[in-house]
Amino acid sequence: MDLEAVSKRSAFHAKPQGLILQYGTAGFRTNAQHLDHIMFRMGLLAVLRSKQTRSTIGVMVTASHNPEEDNGVKLIDPLGEMLAPSWEEHATCLASAEEQDMPGVLGAIMEKEAVDPQQAAFVVIGRDTRPSSEKLSQSVIDGVTVLGGQFHDYGLLTTPQLHYMVYCRNSGGRYGKATIEGYCQKLSKAFVDLTKQVSCSGDENRSVKVDCANGIGALKLKEMAHYFSQGLSVQLFNDGTEGRLNHLCGADFVKSHQKPPQGMEMKSDERCCSFDGDADRIVYYYSDADGHFHLLDGDKIATLISSFLKELLLEIGESLSIGVVQTAYANGSSTRYLEEVMKVPVYCTKTGVKHLHHKAQEFDIGVYFEANGHGTAVFSEAVEVKIKRLAQELEDEKGKAAKMLVSIIDLFNQATGDAISDMLVIEAILALKGLTVQQWDALYVDLPNRQLKVKVADRRVISTTDAERQALTPPGLQEAINDLVKKYKLARAFVRPSGTEDIVRVYAEADSQESADRLAYEVSLVVF
Ligand code: NG1
Ligand code: ZN
Incomplete structure (x- = not known):
């Protein structure tokens, strides 16, 4: 491995002076303009991880539900899982290194993780539909090749499709074929086999409306729909031909605003769902005869x-x-x-x-x-x-x-x-059980709840325990929250620093929407 060559090549993907980014809950995410050096470096890191694990590693270029001008990248581990935490730290170190320190940081990671430089490396790459994604994925490839890694560029993929490809390639064919056809065939065969069992009295003209957030989900659903067209008719909205990615639509918008996306033609009682920008999330909803919106999250x-x-x-x-x-x-x-x-x-x-x-x-x-x-x-x-x-x-x-x-x-x-796989699972279960979306919704009634975002000087002063339900620091915060919660019925509230945005999230639920809103607001005041 020629670390000198890496240094030379790295100069073409220079890091803006002083820019420090952290590998967060979902990898690196920020405005696409600041990401070229990160992509190159994640190409390098994917090669090291591949050598160390002697497996194929995935690199996905996406910022999921973030606005179109953002982008991001995350690495996918051998079994299709998120990158191991110790390597998240290496990712942050490598991303923050000044140019002259790059060979040293790479060498240190190799030593710490006992990476054999002679070992072959293979990296697979996927990207979402953002305008910036193609160029950024080229920078990933540049990083992979300068370290002598082999690669396969899948081009446009949903995030979960790339996870699937990585898993297939490392499971020796047990999990499936690592191609788009392999993915479509595996899922659609399973869906058709399942829905064949639906009794004749069931609804035979099943259809669902899908808001694709103007993202990759639209392309991939179009590619796949003919495989299962007999069992389910899928109508696409926000398919990217007009609107902006994630703008006033998509699963994140619908869940956080608790209202339908723009661009969806909803008739009362029709089953609808929304994907997010990289099609790894899905929520269902419908509007009842009185025009009330019902979310199935x-x-x-x-x-x-x-x-x-x-x-x-x-x-x-x-x-x-x-x-x-x-x-x-x-x-x-x-x-x-x-x-x-x-x-x-x-x-x-x-x-x-x-x-x-x-x-x-x-x-x-x-x-x-x-x-x-x-x-x-x-x-x-x-x-x-x-x-x-x-x-x-x-x-x-x-x-x-x-x-x-x-x-x-x-x-x-x-x-x-x-989102695609989950949608097919849900559609199959509803068909097999003969359930309407209203009957599914009626399983239980959600407690009214509210989520708020609070901007603070330094969100890291808040630390939590008990799966983030209790604040450890700053001192007194948890006691203050407890006192507020006591004032309401069926109430619960917690705060935690976000791992993807520079904010603190406040969550509250209570027996009425008014109480949940008030409790969330009161908690946000003690955080601020
Ligand atoms: P943060 O920003 O750490 O709350 C958000 C979501 C997570 C997860 C990640 C990655 C909420 C409250 N948080 O994390 O569930 O999806 O983004 O996308 O929805
Ligand atoms: Zn996503």
């Missing part, structure tokens, strides 16, 4: 999925452990419903899918969703093998349930939350 999705999986297991007669993983942002009603009505154990982790994903892997079947609609289900290898065997052996209703479970396992993107 990640918590409702987790409930639908886990109850369906539990029913299948019951039918098959297998007692496997199912766990649901949420964050502090999960609506209190969802947690109560899962624990008390469904009798499913619920766990709370810190915000950020990597935390949820790892917790979910502790169960035979783990279902995890952030309230904002990012999530999936993961199945242990032993469970997959067992269910496949049972699907062959069992007959009648038990056999049918086992076959359905095999298909639904294939329909999930187990590497990460995936």
Whole structure:
């Protein structure tokens, strides 16, 4: 490895003096103009990680739900997971290094992680539809090649599709074929097999309206729709032909404003959903006959999925452990419903899918969703093998349930939350159970809640514990929050520094919208 050559090449991707960025909850994210050096350096780092793990590593160029002028990058680890925390630190170090220090920082990472310079490296790259993404992904490739790494550029992909590709390439074909056709075929075959089981009395003309946030989800759904067109008709809105990415639309907009996106033609009681800009989040909604907007967020999705999986297991007669993983942002009603009505154990982790994903892997079947609609289900290898065997052996209703479970396992993107895959899972479950979106919504009633963003001088003065539900510092903050919460019924509130924006987030819920709003506001005053 020629670190001298790296230095020379790095000069073409110079870091703006004094610019320090941190590898946060979802990698690096900021205005696209400041990211060229980061992309080059993440190309370098992906080569080192690939050498160390002797596996294919992914680099995704996207800023998800951020405005169009932003961009970002994150690395994907061998099993399609988020980058390991110790390497996040290396990423931050490398991104912050001044030009002259680059060889030294690279050398230090190699030494610390015992990277064998002779080992081959392979990196796969994907990007979203932002105007800046193509050029930035070229800078990633520049970083990969200057260190002698091999690469495959998938071009335009959703974030979860790149996670899927990485997982496929490192699982020796067990998980699927690492091509777009492989992805489309695996998911659509599973979807068609599942929905074949829908009884004839069900709604045979199933259709769903999808707000694609003017992002990559539109392209990829168009590419895929003909594979499953018989089972489901998908109508696309905000497909990128007119509006700006994530502008007044998309899953993040719908969830945080609790209202429909612009550009969607909603008729009353129609089932609609929104993807975010890189299609890893999804939320559902409908408008009732009185014009009231109803949101079915990640918590409702987790409930639908886990109850369906539990029913299948019951039918098959297998007692496997199912766990649901949420964050502090999960609506209190969802947690109560899962624990008390469904009798499913619920766990709370810190915000950020990597935390949820790892917790979910502790169960035979783990279902995890952030309230904002990012999530999936993961199945242990032993469970997959067992269910496949049972699907062959069992007959009648038990056999049918086992076959359905095999298909639904294939329909999930187990590497990460995936709006396309999740949408197909939800559509299949609703069809199989003969549920309308209103019946699904009626499983439980959300507690009124409010989220606020507070700008503070230094958000790092707030530290938290108990999966971010309690503030440790500054002193007195938690006591002040406790005193405010006591004034309201069914109330809960917490604060935490955001990992993706320079703000502190305040969350409150209570028995009425007015109380939730007031509590959130009062908490924001004690934070400020
Ligand atoms: P931060 O900014 O750390 O709250 C946000 C979301 C996370 C996650 C990340 C990555 C909320 C409250 N937070 O994190 O759930 O999705 O962005 O995109 O929605
Ligand atoms: Zn996203």
